[in-house]
Amino acid sequence: MSSATTTTTTASCSTQRLALLPGRRLISPTARRRPTLSFTPQPHRARLVFVAGAADSSQASAAAGKTIVADDEFTLAKVSFGVIGLAVGGSLLSYGFGAYFTILPGSEWSAIMLTYGFPLAIIGMALKYAELKPVPCITYSDAQTLRETCATPILKQVRDDVIRYRYGDEQHLDEALKRIFQYGQGGGIARRSAPILQMIREEVTEDGKYCLVLVFEAKALKISDFEQRQAKFSSFFGPGITAEIGKGENDQYEVRLISQTITS
Numbered sequence: 001m002s003s004a005t006t007t008t009t010t011a012s013c014s015t016q017r018l019a020l021l022p023g024r025r026l027i028s029p030t031a032r033r034r035p036t037l038s039f040t041p042q043p044h045r046a047r048l049v050f051v052a053g054a055a056d057s058s059q060a061s062a063a064a065g066k067t068i069v070a071d072d073e074f075t076l077a078k079v080s081f082g083v084i085g086l087a088v089g090g091s092l093l094s095y096g097f098g099a100y101f102t103i104l105p106g107s108e109w110s111a112i113m114l115t116y117g118f119p120l121a122i123i124g125m126a127l128k129y130a131e132l133k134p135v136p137c138i139t140y141s142d143a144q145t146l147r148e149t150c151a152t153p154i155l156k157q158v159r160d161d162v163i164r165y166r167y168g169d170e171q172h173l174d175e176a177l178k179r180i181f182q183y184g185q186g187g188g189i190a191r192r193s194a195p196i197l198q199m200i201r202e203e204v205t206e207d208g209k210y211c212l213v214l215v216f217e218a219k220a221l222k223i224s225d226f227e228q229r230q231a232k233f234s235s236f237f238g239p240g241i242t243a244e245i246g247k248g249e250n251d252q253y254e255v256r257l258i259s260q261t262i263t264s
Contacts, residue, residue, distance in 0.1 A: 067141040077164030082131050085124020092117025132166040136199040143202035143210060150210035150261045152240045158257075159212060162200055172197040173214075180232045181225075193220035198252065205258055214255040215248060223247050226255065233257070 096113030098104035137159070147156070162172045171177075177195065182188030195216035205211050218225075226245045233243035237257050244256040 069139045069141050069144050071137060071139065071163075075164075077160070078134065080128070080131060080133075080165050081167075082124050082126075082128030085120050085127055087124070089117050089119070089121030089124050093121055127167055130167045132169050132172065134163045134165060135172060135197055137163045137202070138199065139202040140204065142204045146204060146210040146263070147202065149263050150259050151212070152238075152259050152261065154237055155210075155212045155241065155257060155259060158237065159200065159202070162197060176236055180229050180236055189221065189225065193218070195221060195253065209262065210259040212257045212259075214257065216253050216255065217251055218253060219251045221253070223253060226253050 092113040096110045099106045099110035183191045195218035198217050199215045201213040203211050242258045246254040248254050
């Protein structure tokens with residue numbers, strides 16, 4: 001038998017033995033040399049595209065004058081007097097009792113601190129109970145520029161009233177909503193169904209007019225309940241404004257108070 005025949009027979013026997021071994025799979029030399037390919041997701045490229053799109057959107061908004069102005073101006077109207085009363089009154093009471101029982105120094109001033117601390121704490125609790133927190137206000141830069149020259153005095157007053165703490169009112173614009181929706185009267189709505197002011201927004205209309213948007217939440221009302229009172233919104237917050245009604249997200253409705261004053 002030739003050497004070539006012997007080599008072929010040996011290779012055939014080896015192949016058969018490998019095929020008979022349990023759990024073993026015969027891999028051809030060609031398959032062994034074939035490179036293994038794997039797919040690895042590349043989220044970075046998609047993330048870069050998203051960021052670039054967001055940057056383009058921000059630049060477009062800025063170019064259109066839609067930059068939001070940060071409300072970082074400090075005024076006393078943005079401070080809760082209930083919190084101040086509780087803090088001052090509680091501090092005087094705590095230190096007064098500590099000084100009275102000689103736990104803290106200043107026992108000669110304990111009577112004065114207790115005398116003033118008690119009523120201040122009571123007033124603070126009363127104010128905190130009757131407190132109505134301000135609503136968020138979104139102001140665009142182009143609307144801020146037009147506010148002083150185009151906004152009517154009533155629109156300015158409405159804005160200033162709802163972005164500060166109020167005391168004793170059930171909700172913001174309570175008197176206005178009572179007259180417009182006529183709580184408990186014929187053709188009106190029930191008091192429990194009254195819309196609640198969630199936020200306000202200052203913007204400029206397409207024809208360059210100042211607009212104050214009141215965003216209400218009213219789960220028990222429909223858009224028709226606002227539309228049939230559109231004239232009442234115009235007359236109550238007028239003169240010099242036009243009211244438009246729109247539907248927001250979920251149970252929110254928008255009342256757009258557009259000033260008719262135009263800069264020369």
